[in-house]
Amino acid sequence: MTITYREALRTAIEEALRRDDRVFLMGEDVGYYGGTFAVSKGLVEEFGEDRIRDVPLSESGFVGAGIGAAMGGMRPIIEVMTVNFSLLALDQILNTAATMLHMSGGQFNVPVVIRMATGAGRQLGAQHSLSLENWYAHIPGLKVVVPATVDDARGMLWTALEDPDPVVLFEHAGLYNREGELTLDGEPVDLHRAAIRRAGTDISLITYGFHLFTCLDAAEELAQRGVDAEVVELRSLRPLDTETFIDSVRKTGRAVVVDDGWKTGGIGAEIGMQIVEEAFFHLDAPIRRVCRAEVPMPYAAHLEQAALPQVDDVVEAALHLVKPHV
């Protein structure tokens, strides 16, 4: 069955609301507006205002309230409109949700799911185009997942809701309209294993989220040039399934990491360093990173596109490693 990423998410939320009375969705404009990205369209009519709870523009307040509700026995899904605004709630996410279990000596877990849109590409300028997945992935106590496929968009929410600890789920805004083939029956999916989305022997393209598709397109182009690329989708940024990408690099001997965030201190740096630590002697070439340019995101389309990882950038980086003298 073909379904959009948005529909997959909506189905997941709807199923969760039916399955468990403790589940409720709260966030800015999730109710009568239908969700900023129309993910929750129609749900308030079916489930009512209590369970599809519109909130005031108080990110710290409603995220913290969701954390409290989770500690009080509920299973909230908190929708923070975008990662850009989540900075207003960062204190609650880091200092309360992520620390609570440890700080209380194992007494208080926080079973909350926080969903947020991320990413650029729609000419929204510097304040609406951030990708800060690495900020959250830096924090012990959180789990950070990044569904890219429709199966994951549908299945990860279920697994996240069953998790006793806080899970942050990033949805790249460029994926909502993307269609995909639903291969699973909507059951919970494993959250912590990276996936080999395309097997190959010459080079590993390691990525997460939206750039899974950048990398798959790049792999097609590389195939036409005689390079057999393997595409590794991380799926989860914390915990990070190092085993899968390390195995891939040991096999191919080359790696390009494609990261939607800024290069300095980013996920790409972490992946690269893990490879150095675990697979250094298997490398036949230096590691390359394809990341967002280190600027606040400009509005003009040509500049924005120039600032984001593109298929051509990935192809070029890969060719440089495979055929350095061409």
Next chain:
Amino acid sequence: MTEKPQARVENIDRDRGHYLLHQMLRIRRLEERCADLYAQTKIRGFLHLYIGEEAVAVGVIDALRDDDAVLGTYREHGHALMKGMSAESIMAEMYGNVEGCSMGRGGSMHLFSKEHRFFGGHAIVGAGLPPTVGLALADKMLGRDRVTVGFFGDGSVAEGEFHESMNLAALWQVPALFCCENNLYAMGTALDRHQSQPDLHLKAASYGIPSIQVDGMDVLAVSHAARRAVAAIRDGSGPQFIEFLTYRFRAHSMFDPELYRDKAEVEKWKERDPIKNLTTYLRERDLLTEQEYDELDQSARQEVERAVEFAEKGSLEPVEDLLRFVYSEPEEDR
């Protein structure tokens, strides 16, 4: 919405008078001992003492049921003790022992007890307020008649989270009691130097929350106000707010040289010591003999000494366990 400060309340009997006095003495003696132990370097990190403010925790938490929830700040030893946590578990926590209420992971600022529904111990000013709203929201959504009480200082009223939380609490009519412990200083900045409107209860009132100002040095006034508020909340009438006018006699923390206030001001407030205040009240009515006072005080001191002894004999968690509790452990591993 706003009521005048409560006047002296109805007469109380001997037993209740003794009970309230004993609770305040338990907190006072525990914390005096903590200060000693800090000087001896048995307790480290930050230590914020509640001395002078005991009437607030005692009067409010006394009005609660065991299944009601309490959230405090980093000045929460008294609240934890009053909520039923043992002096042993609190002292052991300050020693960093594995027998501590947070297994030595929290320290003075992060006391927790699931059993007693004491949800911390929050050391980011104002950050306990959104979870207070959320805990109360969960009770409301699950149809339970429990009350959640959040304590916070005057400093937190300047935080955005305070205003966000008041708005949410009023909007959703959650069963929460907000207790502002206005001790006139946000750390070292005087109230009139950090608040454009120093009548803090007016801010909650502006969100439509029934809100009063109460003498926080008078445990009987605190108790009266808290009982009324808790009863109203439990009856389903939504959140309530009480601003307690109080004062801390000690420095903000053990590192504070108190350059920002006069000794004379501190002495003046000490005349209104809540323990002396209640003692005088009971003595004037022949409800307390000198011997009875000594017995209550001795009992409090002995409890504290037992706690110190417990902590002295305590043990440390093995370093191999450092990474435990970052994530929940599977049931079978616990």
